[in-house]
Amino acid sequence: xxxxxxxxxxxxxxxxxxxxxxxxxxxxxxxxxxxxxxxxxxxxxxxxxxxxxxxxxxxxxxxxxxxxxxxxxxxxxxxxxxxxxxxxxxxxxxxxxxxxxxxxxxxxxxxxxxxxxxxxxxxxxxxxxxxxxxxxxxxxxxxxxxxxxxxxxxxxxxxxxxxxxxxxxxxxxxxxxxxxxxxxxxxxxxxxxxxxxxxxxxxxxxxxxxxxxxxxxxxxxxxxxxxxxxxxxxxxxxxxx
Amino acid sequence: xxxxxxxxxxxxxxxxxxxxxxxxxxxxxxxxxxxxxxxxxxxxxxxxxxxxxxxxxxxxxxxxxxxxxxxxxxxxxxxxxxxxxxxxxxxxxxxxxxxxxxxxxxxxxxxxxxxxxxxxxxxxxxxxxxxxxxxxxxxxxxxxxxxxxxxxxxxxxxxxxxxxxxxxxxxxxxxxxxxxxxxxxxxxxxxxxxxxxxxxxxxxxxxxxxxxxxxxxxxxxxxxxxxxxxxxxxxxxxxxxxxxxxxxxxxxxxxxxxxxxx
Numbered sequence: 001x002x003x004x005x006x007x008x009x010x011x012x013x014x015x016x017x018x019x020x021x022x023x024x025x026x027x028x029x030x031x032x033x034x035x036x037x038x039x040x041x042x043x044x045x046x047x048x049x050x051x052x053x054x055x056x057x058x059x060x061x062x063x064x065x066x067x068x069x070x071x072x073x074x075x076x077x078x079x080x081x082x083x084x085x086x087x088x089x090x091x092x093x094x095x096x097x098x099x100x101x102x103x104x105x106x107x108x109x110x111x112x113x114x115x116x117x118x119x120x121x122x123x124x125x126x127x128x129x130x131x132x133x134x135x136x137x138x139x140x141x142x143x144x145x146x147x148x149x150x151x152x153x154x155x156x157x158x159x160x161x162x163x164x165x166x167x168x169x170x171x172x173x174x175x176x177x178x179x180x181x182x183x184x185x186x187x188x189x190x191x192x193x194x195x196x197x198x199x200x201x202x203x204x205x206x207x208x209x210x211x212x213x214x215x216x217x218x219x220x221x222x223x224x225x226x227x228x229x230x231x232x233x234x235x236x237x238x239x240x241x
Numbered sequence: 242x243x244x245x246x247x248x249x250x251x252x253x254x255x256x257x258x259x260x261x262x263x264x265x266x267x268x269x270x271x272x273x274x275x276x277x278x279x280x281x282x283x284x285x286x287x288x289x290x291x292x293x294x295x296x297x298x299x300x301x302x303x304x305x306x307x308x309x310x311x312x313x314x315x316x317x318x319x320x321x322x323x324x325x326x327x328x329x330x331x332x333x334x335x336x337x338x339x340x341x342x343x344x345x346x347x348x349x350x351x352x353x354x355x356x357x358x359x360x361x362x363x364x365x366x367x368x369x370x371x372x373x374x375x376x377x378x379x380x381x382x383x384x385x386x387x388x389x390x391x392x393x394x395x396x397x398x399x400x401x402x403x404x405x406x407x408x409x410x411x412x413x414x415x416x417x418x419x420x421x422x423x424x425x426x427x428x429x430x431x432x433x434x435x436x437x438x439x440x441x442x443x444x445x446x447x448x449x450x451x452x453x454x455x456x457x458x459x460x461x462x463x464x465x466x467x468x469x470x471x472x473x474x475x476x477x478x479x480x481x482x483x484x485x486x487x488x489x490x491x492x493x494x495x496x497x498x499x500x501x502x503x
Contacts, residue, residue, distance in 0.1 A: 054397075057397075057401055058400075058401075059397050059400060059401070075401050075402075077397070077398055077401045077402075079395060079397055079398060082395060084394055084395075085269065085271075087268055087269060087442070087445055088269045088393060088394070088451065089445065089448045089449050089450055089451060089453070089454055090394065090450070090451065091449060091450060094450050094451065095394070098387065098390055098391055098394065099391075099402065122449070142402070148401075
């Protein structure tokens with residue numbers, strides 16, 4: 001299978017497999033992200049979600065398969081773990097400038113993500129939620145066409161998670177950028193996502209949240225109970241249209 | 242002031258100024274062990290220079306560069322933890338250097354001068370080496386500065402944003418190798434790493450941005466050189482170790498002081 005080279009497609013992998021020390025991490029995975037689209041990767045622990053994203057981003061070489069990234073694509077990446085050693089003094093202001101983006105108004109961009117008062121804080125003093133906002137602001141300064149988020153809500157409390165996802169949704173609509181997101185928080189993700197890809201080393205099923213929650217492969221992976229609960233969230237979303 | 246003392250002072254200050262911006266990266270990127278490995282391998286360079294009758298600085302630079310590239314390549318395909326790898330390389334090359342030097346029957350080498358430095362014996366040619374490599378190194382580091390910071394903050398993020406991570410990292414370790422080769426003259430290969438990391442670590446206490454940390458480290462390094470040389474000329478203490486000792490005292494002083502929290 002080859003990748004359809006449509007200008008719509010920002011990022012894609014075709015028939016990608018990765019084998020490390022006799023263990024299959026990914027098996028024949030296809031994934032495409034088109035302009036303006038929100039794609040969410042879900043799947044159990046060890047399903048290869050982070051590895052798939054790293055492979056698509058060119059950080060990990062696949063054993064076989066094709067990777068496609070549109071020429072000159074500007075990607076904003078929020079990694080799963082972001083830790084700056086306290087020995088490196090790094091105020092938010094300096095960190096934002098480090099991206100090499102346009103010399104935009106830092107304060108305005110911080111305000112856009114609800115972190116206007118953090119301009120002079122040290123990066124290491126930030127809470128999980130504040131850090132995610134600052135990281136998001138930094139990617140926005142680079143005017144991304146695609147945001148790649150690896151479990152953005154990790155280390156953020158429940159209330160903060162809801163806020164963070166609504167912020168992400170708002171920013172994405174305003175900026176019109178595509179989103180590729182890994183998330184464990186199915187119920188939070190379902191409402192805001194356009195397409196769900198359920199991964200368990202291979203792609204189990206893919207489609208709209210409503211379709212995926214009815215898919216037998218999904219039900220088998222996450223259990224009847226979870227599928228029924230999540231179907232409600234997905235259903236709600238359909239009614240908004 | 243005596244000529245030799247003046248040369249020592251100029252050489253020491255130059256080294257302190259150049260070492261500071263590199264030292265902060267050594268601290269940030271946890272490369273202290275790496276600096277040690279480069280320094281220890283320098284003795285092998287000394288031995289080879291005598292063996293092949295080469296310019297000493299040139300010989301040391303060649304070996305340090307070789308070790309830097311070797312380490313860079315080994316780290317890309319990790320078989321052992323980096324600190325283990327560094328320990329093996331550092332001590333194997335140091336041992337090889339010592340053995341090679343002992344085999345050179347025709348020349349008597351003042352081992353102590355290489356191990357602990359001989360800043361008071363710096364001549365004009367040494368000063369020119371230090372100045373040329375120092376200024377050249379600083380210019381290249383200035384050019385790489387932002388990219389290096391981005392890699393230090395988050396390597397994957399830097400890579401995705403288009404920073405040429407491998408090239409920048411390789412360039413940095415090669416610069417470090419060059420610098421170790423000229424700094425060895427001042428504090429000796431045993432203490433080179435100290436001149437990188439102690440002023441930088443002390444500077445952390447006073448700095449709120451990466452750039453101020455480098456500047457403060459340079460100041461602390463200069464104070465250490467002046468203090469060390471004064472002590473050496475007044476009490477006849479060995480110059481290289483005295484410089485490192487003053488730096489360590491400044492470190493203790495800065496961390497002992499109660500600082501207002503921001």
